[in-house]
Amino acid sequence: xxxPPGSPIKISDEKLDRFSFVRxxxxxxxxxxxxxxxxxxxxxxxxxxxxxxxxVSRCIGLELLILLLLLVLAALIIPIVVIVLAxxxxxxxxxxxxxxxxxxxxxxxxxxxxxxxxxxxxxRMYGSNDPTGITVDSSSVxxxxxxxxxxNFTYGTTYNGLTWKVGACGPGSYEISxxxxxxxxxxxYTIRPCIGSSSWxxxxxxxxxxxxxxxxxxxx
Numbered sequence: 001x002x003x004p005p006g007s008p009i010k011i012s013d014e015k016l017d018r019f020s021f022v023r024x025x026x027x028x029x030x031x032x033x034x035x036x037x038x039x040x041x042x043x044x045x046x047x048x049x050x051x052x053x054x055x056v057s058r059c060i061g062l063e064l065l066i067l068l069l070l071l072v073l074a075a076l077i078i079p080i081v082v083i084v085l086a087x088x089x090x091x092x093x094x095x096x097x098x099x100x101x102x103x104x105x106x107x108x109x110x111x112x113x114x115x116x117x118x119x120x121x122x123x124r125m126y127g128s129n130d131p132t133g134i135t136v137d138s139s140s141v142x143x144x145x146x147x148x149x150x151x152n153f154t155y156g157t158t159y160n161g162l163t164w165k166v167g168a169c170g171p172g173s174y175e176i177s178x179x180x181x182x183x184x185x186x187x188x189y190t191i192r193p194c195i196g197s198s199s200w201x202x203x204x205x206x207x208x209x210x211x212x213x214x215x216x217x218x219x220x
Contacts, residue, residue: 087117092216095193095200098209105173105194111217112174115150119143120219125178125189127203128214134162134178134189146219149176170195176217179207191215 091111093104101108123142126133136142141159148155148166152174155166163180175182175192183192185208190201193215202210 087120088218088220089114090216090218091191092214093193094214095210095212097212098198100195100197101193101200104200105196108191108193112149112152115146115219117146117219120146122218122220124216124218125176125191125203126216126218129202130189130204133203133216134160136160136164142219145176149174154182175201177201177207191217 089111091108093101093107095101095104119139120142121137121139123136123145124133125135136145136159138159141157141164144155144157145164145166147153152168153166154168155164157164162178165177165180165182166174167182169175169183169192173192173194173196175190175195177188177190177192179186179188179190185199185206187202187206189203190207191203192199192201199208200210201207201215203213203215205211205213
């Protein structure tokens with residue numbers, strides 16, 4: 001006997017359960033494959049990890065090399081700076097017109113005693129009348145002038161068109177002059193603050209009875 005049209009098709013419970021199981025299995029398998037593929041995508045390749053490690057190693061090596069070079073450079077520069085600073089010494093005093101120097105003479109003696117370096121590369125004589133001054137940039141000449149002042153002996157030389165002299169002018173008084181003479185009064189550059197009179201020298205001026213000024217002598 002045929003079923004009337006439009007009647008619902010009945011599916012047995014056994015078939016329905018089997019169909020549901022198959023659908024669930026297929027869905028689970030698809031999700032598993034998708035998860036596995038995503039995990040594979042997210043795992044970095046061995047070559048990328050190796051490259052990253054190599055890059056880090058190179059960076060660390062480069063930083064260490066730069067640090068080593070800086071340390072070597074510092075080891076070379078610092079002693080030079082220390083030597084230059086240790087050998088840099090300056091006499092600078094205000095000398096007054098018509099007045100015999102006193103404390104300025106004491107400072108001059110201390111300055112001469114402090115010229116203890118084995119060599120100097122530069123000497124400069126300057127003052128308020130000539131802030132730039134005149135310079136000896138010969139190491140041999142600058143050192144010889146420093147030694148003459150320290151040990152109180154006579155020395156003379158010509159350098160850069162000037163005749164430099166170191167010598168005695170009065171008891172225990174040593175002067176330095178770029179006038180070519182010792183214990184005289186030409187206009188020019190002379191420092192002798194221990195002379196015991198107002199003829200203490202001058203910078204770019206009269207060297208006896210000069211106007212009040214600052215006189216300076218620098219070695220380095």
